[in-house]
Amino acid sequence: MKTILYLLFTTLFVGCADNSSYMTQSDFDMRFDDDFQTSNVVKSSDDIYDAYFFDTKNSKFYFESSKSKSSFDLLLSDTIQIALNKANEIDGRLNVTLYYTGSISLKSQIFNDAKAYFANSSDFNLQDSSLETKKIINRINARELDPFYVKSKNSFSEPVSTSDLIVFLSGTEERNRDKIRVSILNNKGVVLATKTHFEHNTDKGNLFIDVSVKYTDRPGFKKFKLKLFPVSQRSFSGIGSNNLSVTNVSFEQANEYCLRNNMQLSSPYIFENARKQKLIKKPNRGVTLEMISPLDSDDVDEPFLREGDYLELVDDYQSNYMLVFDWTTETYRIVFNSFKSSRLTFRCYKD
Numbered sequence: 433m434k435t436i437l438y439l440l441f442t443t444l445f446v447g448c449a450d451n452s453s454y455m456t457q458s459d460f461d462m463r464f465d466d467d468f469q470t471s472n473v474v475k476s477s478d479d480i481y482d483a484y485f486f487d488t489k490n491s492k493f494y495f496e497s498s499k500s501k502s503s504f505d506l507l508l509s510d511t512i513q514i515a516l517n518k519a520n521e522i523d524g525r526l527n528v529t530l531y532y533t534g535s536i537s538l539k540s541q542i543f544n545d546a547k548a549y550f551a552n553s554s555d556f557n558l559q560d561s562s563l564e565t566k567k568i569i570n571r572i573n574a575r576e577l578d579p580f581y582v583k584s585k586n587s588f589s590e591p592v593s594t595s596d597l598i599v600f601l602s603g604t605e606e607r608n609r610d611k612i613r614v615s616i617l618n619n620k621g622v623v624l625a626t627k628t629h630f631e632h633n634t635d636k637g638n639l640f641i642d643v644s645v646k647y648t649d650r651p652g653f654k655k656f657k658l659k660l661f662p663v664s665q666r667s668f669s670g671i672g673s674n675n676l677s678v679t680n681v682s683f684e685q686a687n688e689y690c691l692r693n694n695m696q697l698s699s700p701y702i703f704e705n706a707r708k709q710k711l712i713k714k715p716n717r718g719v720t721l722e723m724i725s726p727l728d729s730d731d732v733d734e735p736f737l738r739e740g741d742y743l744e745l746v747d748d749y750q751s752n753y754m755l756v757f758d759w760t761t762e763t764y765r766i767v768f769n770s771f772k773s774s775r776l777t778f779r780c781y782k783d
Contacts, residue, residue, distance in 0.1 A: 483755055483764035485704055486740030492762045493710050504545050507614055507629045508599075515597070515616035515624035527559045527596045531569060537665055537672035538603030538610060540679070540774060544718035546601055556597075565598050568621040572600075579615045580626045609633050610675055635674045636660065637667040640782075643706045647735050654735070656702050659779040662715045662722065663689065677715040677777035683754050683769035686723055686778040695780035697725040700743050700755060700764075701736040702781050707757075714759050715777050723778040724755035724764070 501509075528550050532543045550556045561569070571577040579600040596619035604611040610633050615626040640657040647654065665672025668681070668689060681689075683697075690697045703724050706712045715722065727733050727743040745753060745766060754769040756776065 481745065481766040483700075483743045483766050484741070486738070486742075488704065488708055491708070493708055494714060494759070494762060502545070503629060503631065504542070504612065505549055507612065507627055508546065508549050511614045511616055511625050511627040512597075514627075515618075518624050519618060525555060525557045527562075528556045528599055529559060529561050529565045529596065530599050530601065532601045532603070534601075534603040535605045535610075535673075537676060538605065538612075541676050541716050541718045542601050542603045542612060546599060548718075550599075559596075562596060562619070564619045565596060568598060568617060568619075571621060577621055579617060579623060580613060582623045582626055605633065605673060610673060631675055633674045635664070635666070637664060637674075641706065641711045643702050643709075643711060643781075645701050645705050645736050648738055649735055656781050656783060658698060658702055658706050658712060658781040660711075661713050662719070662777040662779045675716065677719045679719055679774050679777050680772055681723075681776070681778065682772050683723060687725070690778075690780035693780065695782045696732070697723065698779050698781050699725045699732050700727055701733055703757065707762075712779075719775050719777050720758060720760045721773060721776040722757045722759065723776060724757055726754045726769070 530543065530546055530550075532539050547558065550558050568577065572579050579598075580602070598617040598619070600615040600617060602611075602613040602615075604613075610631045612629045612631065613626065614629075616624045618624055637659075639660040641660050643656045643658050644653040645656065646652075662677040663686075664674045665676050665678045666674050668678040672678070687697050703712075703722075725732075729737060729744065743755065743764075743766075752768055753766050754771070756765045756767050756771065757763075758765065
């Protein structure tokens with residue numbers, strides 16, 4: 433039933449894409465949603481419940497890797513540098529408008545990664561469409577302008593004004609790879625630079641890592657197999673990308689998926705031991721939250737419980753909450769299990 437609804441939803445959007453090949457920010461609301469809506473965070477009075485392990489509280493194991501540039505960052509920076517080398521009349525920060533066209537399943541990652549890139553740069557200012565940029569997009573929609581055709585690869589016969597930039601993004605799913613294209617246009621509609629990047633789109637769903645969790649009630653460790661990557665779009669629904677983590681999934685749907693595939697939703701002690709040993713891979717960059725099964729003090733987690741770990745609430749709440757790990761801050765939150773987000777994904781484990 434989930435697959436049928438997902439296909440219907442996607443078909444409706446693809447139908448819209450057929451009528452207008454190029455989709456603007458107004459066509460798809462790409463704003464970052466709030467990570468934790470007030471109604472989803474478990475509270476006591478005015479206190480938000482943060483969860484933690486006593487020995488790793490405030491520890492960041494993936495901090496250095498989060499600072500490294502992704503292949504998409506490098507694609508953007510290289511294309512922008514080529515564009516700026518061809519332009520002049522650059523004064524102060526440049527205004528940037530983002531547009532996207534192509535695969536529905538790739539749009540969230542590509543658009544959000546581009547948004548994060550420019551938001552973190554002091555050289556650019558993200559803005560909504562100006563009158564000039566809207567005219568250019570209209571020309572592209574009317575097929576009067578090809579955003580990926582550069583007339584001259586070396587220089588222009590006259591100075592190129594660059595007070596605003598249009599960053600035109602495209603994502604296409606091919607058989608075994610994702611094709612990502614970036615084009616930089618100025619506010620006169622001149623294509624300054626364009627580059628293409630390919631990412632292999634292979635199924636990583638069968639990749640597991642061994643995680644050893646120490647017993648607290650007896651000597652020794654127990655080994656589990658945890659998914660190296662979060663569950664992908666294609667693994668979850670049969671469509672979408674193998675490179676992108678599935679999102680907007682409820683706790684019930686995630687748990688059902690794991691059980692249907694003879695696995696279980698990642699538990700606190702298994703996930704935390706994998707994290708502090710840096711054994712697992714982070715979700716793709718646009719996805720910053722990961723769902724963790726609530727503490728099961730009577731079954732799965734009972735042999736590993738340690739005094740000082742804060743992972744649960746009073747009994748009245750236990751059937752209604754789950755843990756969420758924030759990869760940006762490397763912290764845990766206790767939230768209601770109704771919480772869903774375009775940034776939230778999950779992974780499974782097996783004994």
